[in-house]
Structure formats: C-alpha cells, structure tokens
Amino acid sequence: MAFDFSKIKLVMAPMEGHTDVRFRLLCRHYGADLVYSERINSYAIVRGNKSAMKAMEMTEAERPIAMQIFGGKTDIMVKAAKMLEEKADIIDINMGCPAKNSMKIGACSALLAKPAKIKEIVEAVVSAVNKPVTVKIRADNCMRNALIIQDAGASAIALHARYVKDGYSGKADWNLIREIKKELKIPVIGNGDIKKAEDAIEMLKITDxxxxxRAAVKYPKIFLEAKELMNKNF
Ligand SMILES: Cc1cc2nc3c(=O)[nH]c(=O)nc-3n(C[C@H](O)[C@H](O)[C@H](O)COP(=O)(O)O)c2cc1C
Structure with missing residues (x-):
C-alpha cells in the first residue's frame, strides 16, 4: 500500500492509442516519474477480452505505473481492479473521458454528475485492493467530486481542468487546480495544456x-527539459 507520492512530480497522462509499453518506457527514460496505461474497459478485463489483455501488458522497467480502468458497474470495477493489482503500482479510475459510448454506459465522465456513484465505486475499489487508488476527473463539479473521492479513500486525484462539454478544445482553467489543491489533503496532479517544459514548472508552483x-506525444523530451528546469528552480 505504501506509495511515496512526494517523489511524483512529472506524470505522463493516460492516452488511448498512445501510452503503450514503448511510449511509457520512452517517457520514463526522459524523466516521467509516473506513467499510466490507457483507459481499459473493466468489462473487457473481467471477460478476458484480447484487446484488454494487450492493454494490460507492461514491463518492470516502467514502474511506477498506474493502470487505468473505466466502467459504470461497481462490482465489475472491483473485479477488474483486483485482476490488475498484482501488476499495477496504482489503480486509477477514469472519470474524465468524454467519449459518448463510455458515457452511455454510465462510465467515465458520466460519473461526474453522480456523487453517490462516485463514492460507491471509489470506496469499493479502495477496500478491495491493496494498492493505492487514484481518480482522474474533469472540471465539472470538481470541488464537490474531489472531496467525495478523498473521503472515499483515494490516495491522489488528477484534475484535467477542462469541462466535459469542451472535449479537448478551449483552455484548461488552472484556477480550478489551485482551488482544489488548497482544499485537499491528498496530492493533486494538475493536467491540461502543459505545452512546454516551462508550463510544467508553472504547474508545479500551484500543485503537487x-x-x-499531447505535448509528450509530440515531444517526449519535454520531461527531460522539465527535469532540468526543476533542478534549477527548486
Ligand atoms: C488521443 C487521446 C487519448 C486520451 N486517452 C485518455 C485515456 O485513455 N484516459 C484518460 O484519463 N485520459 C485520456 N486522455 C486525456 C489526457 O490524459 C489528458 O487529460 C488531456 O489530453 C489533457 O492534457 P494535455 O493538454 O496535456 O494533452 C486522452 C487524450 C487524448 C488526446
């Protein structure tokens, strides 16, 4: 259960279609302190679906790694988390993806409007596994949801500071990250629109x-440049 979040400063975001073993190793090589799997459907994990098994592949050199799951059914999320806990250093729950097909099944960002369901899923997964559980959310009701997630026993929260309706357009509102950081006791990972190494340093001034x-997909060396700047700035 022990996981030292104080060492985690630069984090590679989960990205479907990008964050496979090869890309994660590259990001770790350049200095990412934590990498994520892409989101993996909890139903598919439980059913042993081939694409889910592929997405669950990892190597020791990637550690620490968060494996991200999504779904709308608590019992299935618990089963999937238990199947991943041997491999993963962290179990992360996706509550931020705006994809219509995920929202239709009550998963991902559909959960942001359902505080009772958030509490139920996070509490159930936290009590089922012996690994830290984290949750990635969006701006919608973020203060309320972050407090629920913290009270439910999560070890950290990642906030992509954009509303679901905005998809990936518009500008991430870092003030929301600032506000949440002020209220929460658990670490807050800030996300959205870090385009260059200097932006990562600005993010680290407001949160953990x-x-x-996307910037890491275009230029994975962003982690190296940010590390170098961190060594100068902190
Ligand atoms: C192609 C693509 C796939 C993504 N897949 C996931 C995913 O599987 N899980 C997740 O939590 N977020 C996913 N995201 C969202 C990113 O993790 C991140 O929150 C978003 O891109 C904002 O950060 P950025 O401005 O640094 O790109 C995805 C984003 C993109 C562009």
Whole structure:
C-alpha cells in the first residue's frame, strides 16, 4: 500500500492509442516519474477480452505505473481492479473521458454528475485492493467530486481542468487546480495544456505534480527539459 507520492512530480497522462509499453518506457527514460496505461474497459478485463489483455501488458522497467480502468458497474470495477493489482503500482479510475459510448454506459465522465456513484465505486475499489487508488476527473463539479473521492479513500486525484462539454478544445482553467489543491489533503496532479517544459514548472508552483499529455506525444523530451528546469528552480 505504501506509495511515496512526494517523489511524483512529472506524470505522463493516460492516452488511448498512445501510452503503450514503448511510449511509457520512452517517457520514463526522459524523466516521467509516473506513467499510466490507457483507459481499459473493466468489462473487457473481467471477460478476458484480447484487446484488454494487450492493454494490460507492461514491463518492470516502467514502474511506477498506474493502470487505468473505466466502467459504470461497481462490482465489475472491483473485479477488474483486483485482476490488475498484482501488476499495477496504482489503480486509477477514469472519470474524465468524454467519449459518448463510455458515457452511455454510465462510465467515465458520466460519473461526474453522480456523487453517490462516485463514492460507491471509489470506496469499493479502495477496500478491495491493496494498492493505492487514484481518480482522474474533469472540471465539472470538481470541488464537490474531489472531496467525495478523498473521503472515499483515494490516495491522489488528477484534475484535467477542462469541462466535459469542451472535449479537448478551449483552455484548461488552472484556477480550478489551485482551488482544489488548497482544499485537499491528498496530492493533486494538475493536467491540461502543459505545452512546454516551462508550463510544467508553472504547474508545479500551484500543485503537487504536473501531468503532460499531447505535448509528450509530440515531444517526449519535454520531461527531460522539465527535469532540468526543476533542478534549477527548486
Ligand atoms: C488521443 C487521446 C487519448 C486520451 N486517452 C485518455 C485515456 O485513455 N484516459 C484518460 O484519463 N485520459 C485520456 N486522455 C486525456 C489526457 O490524459 C489528458 O487529460 C488531456 O489530453 C489533457 O492534457 P494535455 O493538454 O496535456 O494533452 C486522452 C487524450 C487524448 C488526446
């Protein structure tokens, strides 16, 4: 259960279609302190679906790694988390993806409007596994949801500071990250629009860790540059 989040500063964001073993190793090589699997459907894990098994592949050199699951059914999420806990250093729950097909099954960002369900899923997964459980959310009702997630026993929260309706457009509102960081006792990973190494340093001034997505796909060395700047700045 012990996981030292204080060492986690630069984080590679989970990205479907990108964050496979090869890319995760590259990001770790350049200095990412934590990497994520892409989101994996909890039903598919439980059924032993081939694509889920593929997405669950990992190597020791990637550690620490968070394996991310999604779903709308608590018992299935618990089963999937238990199947991943041997491999993963962290079990992460996706509550941020805006994809219509996921929302239709009550998963991912559909959960952001359902505080009771958030509590139920997080509490159930936390009590079922012996690994830290984290949750990745979006801006929608973020203060309320973050407090529920913390009370339910999560070890950290990642906030992609954009509303579900905005998809990946518009600008992430870092003020929301600032506000949540002030209220929460657990670590807050800030995400959204870190485009260059300097932005990661700005993120680290307001919260515990900086999560980088699209910029790392274009230029994985962003982690190296951010590490170098961190060594100068902190
Ligand atoms: C192609 C793509 C796939 C993504 N897949 C996931 C995913 O599987 N799980 C997740 O939590 N977020 C996913 N995201 C969201 C990213 O993790 C991140 O929150 C978002 O891109 C904002 O960060 P950025 O501005 O640094 O890219 C995805 C984003 C993109 C662009």
């Amino acid at each position: 860790a900086a999560m980088i997505g």
